[in-house]
Amino acid sequence: MHAFFDGIGYNGWILPVLLVLPLLGALVLVADARRFGTDQAEAAMARSRSIALWICLAEALLSLGLWWSVDVSSAAWQAAVTLPWIPQWGVRFAVGLDGIALMLVLLTTCLMPLAVLGSWTSIRERTHSYYALLLVLTTGMLGVFMALDLVLFYVMWEVMLIPMYLIIGIWGGQRRLYASLKFFLYTMIGSLLMLVAIIWIGMVVRRVTGAPDFSYDTALQLARLGPIPGAFWAFLAFALAFAVKVPMFPFHTWLPDAHVEAPTAGSVILAAIMLKMGTFGFVRFAVPLFPEIAMAPAVRSVFLALAVIGIVYGALVALVQPDFKKLVAYSSVSHLGFVMLGIFAMTVEAMQGALMVTISHGISTGALFLLIGMIYERRHTRLLADYGGLASVMPLFAVALTIVALSSIGVPGTNGFVGEFLVLIGSFPTQPWYAVIAATSVIIAAAYLLWAVQRILYNPLTKPENQALRGRDLNWRELGLLAPLLLAIVWLGVYPKPVLQKTEAAASRLVQQVESARLSEQRAQTGGAR
Amino acid sequence: MHTDLSASGHPLGDTVAAFAWLILLLPLLGFVANGLLSLTAAAQPGPADPSAGHGHGDAHHGDAHAHDAHDTGHDHHPARHPAAKWVSLIGPGVLAAAFGLALATFLAMRGAGDAMHAPFVLTLFDWIPTGALQIPVALQLDPLSMVMVLIITGIGTLIHLFSVGYMQDDPGYPRYFAYLNLFVFFMLLLVLGASYPLMFIGWEGVGLCSYLLIGFWFTEEANANAGKKAFIVNRIGDFGFLVAMFLLFANLGTLSYTGVAAGAAGFEMGGALVTTICLFLFLGATGKSAQMPLYVWLPDAMAGPTPVSALIHAATMVTAGVYMIARSATLFSMAPAAQLTVAVVGALTAVFAATIGLKQWDIKKVLAYSTVSQLGYMFVGVGVGAYTAGVFHLMTHAFFKALLFLGSGSVIYAMHQAYHATHAHADAQDMRNMGGLRRFMPITSTLMWIATLAIGGIPPFSGFFSKDEILAAVFARTHHSTLAEATWLGLPGSVVLYAVYALGLAAALMTAVYMTRMMLYTFHGPNRTGTAEQGHLREAPWIMTGPLVVLGVLSAVGGFLNLPALVGGGMSEILHHWLEPVVGEGTLRVTLGEAAHLSHATEYALIGTAVAIAVGGIALAWTRLKPAELVPAAESPAEQGIERTLLNKWYVDEAYDRTVVQPTLGVSRTVLWKGLDAGIIDGLFVNGAGFLARGLGWLGSQLQTGRIGTYAWVLVLGAVSVLAGFSFR
């Protein structure tokens, strides 16, 4: 395998190609709309969605090679490409991967075809624009995971924001304008502060080296020099941007609105990938660039407390949601709390668990939103009270929903368990109380999801609208798009080793870096006290 | 499958035991096969565009949807599932094969002799390897897991066979067997796994299957609720299990049984850490094994099909907690306070559940509370460090309780058939509607009497020996043991143990009473089913009574597996010797290094007391209860006073609902969601920020009069102030 990929120089071109391909696809869609017009909605829909699907499939296939071509044990960036961009300001187009980014890139590329398939029949208006935005969004998301230059990272961060804003705002539900604006402003406030922090880093680098430089490695070396005055505020700016995106309690209130109003694919991408940008930001930027600050007892305990509050709070609020999408949104708050707990617990096991939750939350929550989209298309309601007894008329749907719900609950044998277990068991040695409180959510998670499942699938089949669902079980397209997700749920639950191995080196490197910085800081402080 | 025989040095490695993974795989394959059969026959993918038009499938499905409910007495039986034949073959078939393999492994293990002092660990593949945490998927074959495997596969096979008769007319038949096979897989994983996390997979997996099977007839809201309740209450216990695992990993760095057993010796005897670990483990056990305060799910779980109650909620799953404590014998023996807690909770549960069992009318509810009560007994056994006694009672209980449940299933089946034939809508499980069934179902009646005598503790039936051994062990521990020397909530351990013993006797008395009551009302006296229905009451087919007979034999003679030394002679204490390698060390530590010893006189006195109490209980019930005075359920007056409280289970469910469930929901809804989330964060801060911006904008717009004069003034004043700033510097 290696020889083959080396032979075609795969690592040399794959990342830029992955970034450019969706943009080209978007251009093709625009050209197609010009060429054929969009007056005939049916024909336009058919054309646009197949173009988007092919692009996304090509993207996914191309990216799969990374699984073999990337050497995760190496400390150097893999498949790295650096091109000059704005040399006067020290800004480069620099992309590259480590084990963590690799998994997230693969998650993104593999979920995008599913997102397109999930929109297949539910998006009927302005389909060309919709799919073009979806493709631009892909570029943005991939760029965020790949970027090795702070400015490039920021640009990609914003590139991803706007298509999502439009997708929610144009193809969303009743209160889409409120939701999209809230989403936009929330994220924007955070990201502008982050921009300030990025520029600050660039200026500090210029002061130290004489030339401005925004590359990630330089910033990392800067971090090794020890804390700089003002670094606290820069950390705070980064952390706020990411905390909004995660979202951490109490910055989470955009999420339920955005999820409820977004179209299916929007919710899927939002939950499965975009939230991960926040946690990825912590892992890649906020924590390693400011290790002493992030690990300072006061800061650390604030983040741990917020994470744990988020876990329990999200679960409790999810318990009483009448709207299924909102329920899942709050459950995301809870799950992402686990990721944050894992990151700030700062042990290899917890960090690995955090990455595992990141991936498995992407899979199972993505699948949940797809499933909600499927029944929404049939019944045009998301209120749990409107359902009941669907298991007798839609058995395939029932099986899929049950498996996905179990994965979200974190039943062992599904992907959800592995991550949560690792986070908890990894954080317990350093943060026992937080871990124990977080563990109570296993109870609440079971309660809210099983109750929701009961209200949808079980109970008497009394409503005529639900009885009319007989014979309208999931179709082949829907089954085909759920199948990979269900397989992944079981695979990651039973044999997560391949994934864990991919991220192990990066995670332990990160933990080592941060821990050594924390210890030296501690020594410095105790030495100073003497 | 990638099999890494890391333990190939073990003598079992060259025997059939190397294929122990097949025991697990067989039920899993059964699950897959039955699941696929269930889906392919029942499901048809929908139209390509789901939002367009309505379905057309009504014609295919006919009336198959109309209420699967079995017990509610609907007038027509849906058609038998098309794949039923295959399912009848696969479902019990994989179990029988697994049982055969287990027997072969058992024989190999017997052949290995003394080598079994070290467990045989079969590593299959790495599950979670990261950092310091290495959890391989490994199976541990040792005497304890072997006993459990034999019980699970053996009794499982019998119950699967019974199910073929009981369930084959149900439209969800393949689904039923898929769940049942999956349950057996997880249960086997629970007992075979070589580490706590693997036990936890099985632990949660059986909970999941229990959830699915309790809610098997999901179109009844009560059934779905019962399933959900079971899962959630179990999860409370699982929380304890998880925390215990965290503590073990944080302090020992390993979670495998061998590692923990080796590391446990390093703990301080009776120290806070090991006590905490054991208490959390026990919290897990209270959930799964329905002990106070988490027992509430088990009676509701009777909503599932009766064979499920027999297999999961009597014979196997609910005993997982007992298995877990026996498995952690080395840990528990280090923590006398935790052991006393286990014993006290077990004894209290035994008595408490028995009181409720005294007054239930639903035949399955009586058995359910009886199960809770007997599980309490087992916990008393493992709690006082008599692990063999606990496991012994687990085994005999599996025999006679499975028999009782299957027998009740047989009765319910007959009642149901009768009501079905006459299109009546009465409760097929209410004992007030039964009576005199002895005449219609002689085999079932006889077999259930055997089981009743066994559970009541009449020698020489199996329950007598196991129950007596537990009580004797409690009595023996009151002197010369770590437990007697420990203090528990300020009380001396020996006092606590005497109290436990007394509670055990009380529970034994009540057990004899309620079981006799159940038998009297069901099988004796006049029949209250209805004259028309009497003609349709008959014995169940052989596929159902056959397993009953086997279980009857086991219930009768099961006690000989561990006869006390007093009467056994050369055949005594077989199970004790068998389990010695696993639990011997723990027991010895509790008894301060010497074998437990009671004088023969004391032992005879104890036996005499126990038998007297059992006989007394049966006699009391036989003489005081008058089945002839009962009237059918529909005509019965409502109970009053204490009877009503007992019938309503001491109102514990209501109390939990008021104190835990409703407050949680209420606080979540009004305080957290509407208050904090929508009110403060969203309303005050987010929308508040929006409002603030809009307000500032409005203020700003008020400055925009549109009159140049005003602007000129503002401009000039601004210039004046800027210049002032420069000039007064």
Place this chain on the structure above:
Amino acid sequence: MLAESLALSAVLFTIGVVGVLTRRNAIILFMCVELMLNAVNLSFVALSKLYGATGQVFVIFVMTVAAAEAAVGLAIIIAIFRHRQTVHLDDINLLKG
């Protein structure tokens, strides 16, 4: 003479400012602005004796801009007058959104 020139410039500028603040006729307002521009020009010229001819260059630019401003401003006034029949500022609040 530099000090005197600058003082004169300041006085003229102030008169222009007071005019802008007190008059309501748009055309006179414009003329006041022109007066202010002239005052500034005076200080440019005066200071150019000190700093060289660049100040005078600036005066030329200022004149050009003033001419442009007068042209556009007067055009606007004509347009407004056509529409409203007045050049009184208090009657004109088109700028209000």
Place this chain on the structure above:
Amino acid sequence: MDNTFHPLFYGFHFYLFGLIAIASAILFVTRKSPVAAALWLINVMFCLAVLYVMLDAQFIGAIQVLVYAGAIMVVFLFVVMLLNLGQPDDLADIRGTGPRLAAGAVGLAILAEVMVLARSRIQGEYAPAAAVELLVPAADAVGGVIAPVAGPLFREHLLAFELTSILLLAAIVGAVVIGKKQGPADAR
């Protein structure tokens, strides 16, 4: 030119025209009739032109007369005539006493501030020795009076010069467009 330089004569005329300028300016802001105001403003500009010449900026003085007094102010007068605003308005053009007093106060404040600033910045930086140099004429005999202005204007400031010409062009076009009589169809 040293020999033809008479400080007293020079100073007298400087003050004379300065005072005339101030007086005309005050009259300008106080006239009710726009025409009268415009004429007084023209007077101010003529005075300023004289002062420019006296400050050795002969070229500026010339275009001050030509462009400002001659062209721009004529346009103002032209517009006043065009709109028939020649007579004082019925509505008092000047604001009430309050605003007038306020405007006066603001004016005084500005005056004071500018004075303070000019004193601290300019006199502070240049010693009296430099002030003597003030009296030395800047224009040399060879370049005449225009070259010192033309040099920088067409060398260093060429781009700005061209930009102002574009600005003028744009202003002309804009004025034409704005002032164009709107057809009934375009009227709001």
